[in-house]
Amino acid sequence: MKIKPTGHFVLVEVKPVEETFPGSKILSPQSEIERERKGRDIGRVLEFGPIAFLGFATCKKPEDWGVRVGDLVEFNRYDGKMPRVSEQNPEFENYRIINDNDIIAVIEE
Numbered sequence: 001m002k003i004k005p006t007g008h009f010v011l012v013e014v015k016p017v018e019e020t021f022p023g024s025k026i027l028s029p030q031s032e033i034e035r036e037r038k039g040r041d042i043g044r045v046l047e048f049g050p051i052a053f054l055g056f057a058t059c060k061k062p063e064d065w066g067v068r069v070g071d072l073v074e075f076n077r078y079d080g081k082m083p084r085v086s087e088q089n090p091e092f093e094n095y096r097i098i099n100d101n102d103i104i105a106v107i108e109e
Helices: 030-038
Strands: 009-014 042-048 072-075 095-099 103-107
Touching: none
Parallel strands: none
Antiparallel strands: 009 042, 009 095, 042 072, 072 103
């Protein structure tokens, strides 16, 4: 199974939430972990929709706006949506589909 964004959307893999401290102590109840996971605002760009960033001040491709596949980016907290397939397939549980204009920074590592 593969998720491919359409239109101006961007598929990002959200940085995972730490669930335990060293020594395997549980950080918080599962409901807290789930809420924190949904609220993460840093992720790695996996793929762009076919018209992502087009129409932005002379952009002909995402790279013209300064964003590339593989970049670690920051976006507005709670923007976008988690793919519905993540409910059945845990492989996608840290994915989020966001609008191209919701990316507010590229984080240089």
